[in-house]
Amino acid sequence: MTxxxxxxxxxxxxxxxxxxxxxxxxxxxxxxxxxNKPSMISIKDSMNVNANSYNxxxxxxxxxxxxxxxxxxxxxxxxxxxxxxxxCKDKVIPAPFHHEYxxxxxxxxxxxxxxxxxxxxDE
Numbered sequence: 001m002t003x004x005x006x007x008x009x010x011x012x013x014x015x016x017x018x019x020x021x022x023x024x025x026x027x028x029x030x031x032x033x034x035x036n037k038p039s040m041i042s043i044k045d046s047m048n049v050n051a052n053s054y055n056x057x058x059x060x061x062x063x064x065x066x067x068x069x070x071x072x073x074x075x076x077x078x079x080x081x082x083x084x085x086x087x088c089k090d091k092v093i094p095a096p097f098h099h100e101y102x103x104x105x106x107x108x109x110x111x112x113x114x115x116x117x118x119x120x121x122d123e
Contacts, residue, residue, distance in 0.1 A: 003073050007066035075105040077112035 030044040032053075044053045081104060088098045 075107035081106035
């Protein structure tokens with residue numbers, strides 16, 4: 001995968017789905033599409049046959065290219081890059097992969113941390 005593989009699907013969701021799915025998409029368990037109503041999907045947040053469902057209208061098919069998330073490869077922190085180069089030099093990373101690691105962009109201002117999760121931990 002490359003940075004070009006990541007697209008802005010949130011734009012598609014906002015544009016083509018009527019109804020508020022914010023905060024609910026990770027809870028979806030069953031999606032039903034009926035042949036006689038292809039523009040309407042039924043969604044359940046439980047696998048229970050008797051669970052309540054709600055309908056979401058799909059307005060139309062996606063037309064045109066998707067917007068990319070990134071314009072170029074994301075840089076990694078310089079310290080992480082240097083660590084990777086040391087692993088290459090020490091032959092921990094096999095030689096056939098050295099070029100791939102050496103062309104990773106690096107930046108002195110790139111954060112070497114994961115973004116904060118938007119999912120709350122159960123205490």
